[in-house]
Amino acid sequence: MTTPLLSAREIDVTFGTTRPGDMPWTAPRKLRAVSGVSFDLAAGKTLGVVGESGCGKSTLARALIRMVPASGQVLWQGDTDLLSLSPAAMQRYRSEIQMIFQDPLASLNPRMTLGEIIAEPLRTHRRDLSRADIRDRVRRMMDRVGLLPQMINRYPHEFSGGQCQRIGIARALIVEPRLLICDEPVSALDVSIQAQVIELLQELQRDLNLAILFIAHDLSVVRHISDEVMVLYLGRVMEAAPAERLYAAPRHPYTQALLSAVPVPDPAVERDKRIIPLTGDLPSPMAPPSGCVFRTRCPRAEAACAAEVPAPGPGPHRCACLFPGTITADEVA
Template sequence: MAHDDGGGPAAGPGTPILEIRDLVKHFPLTRGVLFRKQVGAVKAVDGVSFDLHQGETLGIVGESGCGKSTVARLLVGLERPTSGQIRYRGEDISTLSARALRAVRRNIQMVFQDPYTSLNPRMTVGDIIGEPYEIHPEAAPKRDRRRKVQELLEVVGLNPEFIHRYPHQFSGGQRQRIGIARGLALRPEIIVADEPVSALDVSVQAQVVNLLEELQREFALSYVFIAHDLSVVRHISDRVAVMYLGRLAETGTQEQIYDHPTHPYTQALLSAVPVPDPDARTHRDRILLAGDVPSPANPPSGCRFRTRCWKARQLCTDVVPPLDVPEEFRGTASPAGHASACHFAEERHVVPSE
């Protein structure tokens, strides 16, 4: 199947295809029945910035409730940001009209978390995968749609003759393949995958992740891969962004984040990852965090991780730490020289290197 990039100018060398700047999404908290009054806000995403380059996979990891899925919904236009910019090929798409945004959505598609609820049980597989062609008829003439749907089924490893079956006739892994085929229908440049393997068995997870990697090579796709499983993110990602309570705590290449973490929260997350090697388990630096994750409706001042951090000082209460390279590593070739939002960032080897 030939790849069609859906139009638009090509991104130059080193130019991000997607640029996120100071992205904010607050959900209002209201009180009252007849006269509703806003009494606060859930700060789901609060100042997130990152870039995505052509052909790259950016993994976003963090605990449940940290804002990962809200970021995903903002990127594909299912939610409108409170403030900030989402620039696709240099154009801020966060302020586009519904008509203009529909054209952009051809190039930014989404694969949802739950393969059991993301597919309409009353529609056949052919209708589900072919539905994007009804919304964007310019993408495929009616006479070619059946053939294109069958090609997509074959690309994701399913029998093209399954076109008349219904979702309940498939396993969870097969349903997720159908969801991936639907995401590929319009030949997007970017796919936002919101925990696409978390609802699947471990053996099936590996098959779906390998499929995503094959499709990335074949169609020159760029992925924003969202998950809470750090092992899966390490396998598929080129770069990793760690989120905590609506903000990014640390960003870097997968080697920098996993082998040379500098933020205490990243170090705590890595120390909780199951290690199959018994010998490596005994040498692991286990970190136990105190307390619970604060409410996003009332996050702590300064550093949001300070209420659970063993390094917390008065500075952490008073000043929001910038997401920047720690001063001691600036200008060095150290793999610890990557962005970390901590006033007292320092490298710590938590898990023995692979």
């Protein structure tokens, strides 16, 4: 097996939170946003990360590029640990890893023209290029992502959401990165525009041999684009498997509940579908349940679940559950 482009090992992210009214010397309360997440991502492949709001998807992405302090290891091509590099040494890898964001318009500076926005990573990482060179590359990249190059002097507010996301993609790809982190890139777009953006991403991935870390809460979108899918809950990996396997035979109760909630655009199927309802709310990440974090809402939880933290285990299909397997109709009732 070849070395993966990026391997994350036991990523932990802990925030100290203070409440209003706390004294300056009060010890901050710990919030563990991500705990013990590991994965491998090979060049040209896509890893989908799914989970509810607040389960640590975005925090995980930000931890990889050191936007939030994290512990663990993020190995680049198997040898360089990004988390232990000095900020100056990290700078080289910032052009290798680029990111696109959820809100297309908010991620573009309203006072800059398209040309300036897309050129920013080039101006940061390729100081050897002349102005004319940069402009030329920007125009080619705009053409590549489906924007008319003569729009180069326009401002972001003159574009639609889908076009703005294309601008974001152009900005990310202008420095020829090898890993693209997409933080819910299509959540804010219409369904028809979503499809266009996803297709563009897939096309660019094929042409540039990009690795993509694709974060979303829409399972059908993730299924469409991912080679492998990882399900997070309260900052922990619940299940991770190749996409087809996860969708065809989910083993973790949480994954099954999520999948059962995906609407099917066929009334006949939809009527007969068995939904696994999850009761209660997401527990507070300040005080996660003991043992398996999902046990408070799991239809199959037993006493053992409170005592032991289930390990995801090795292998291509990882599942952090003591009692994996398909949930039957009796259990739901």
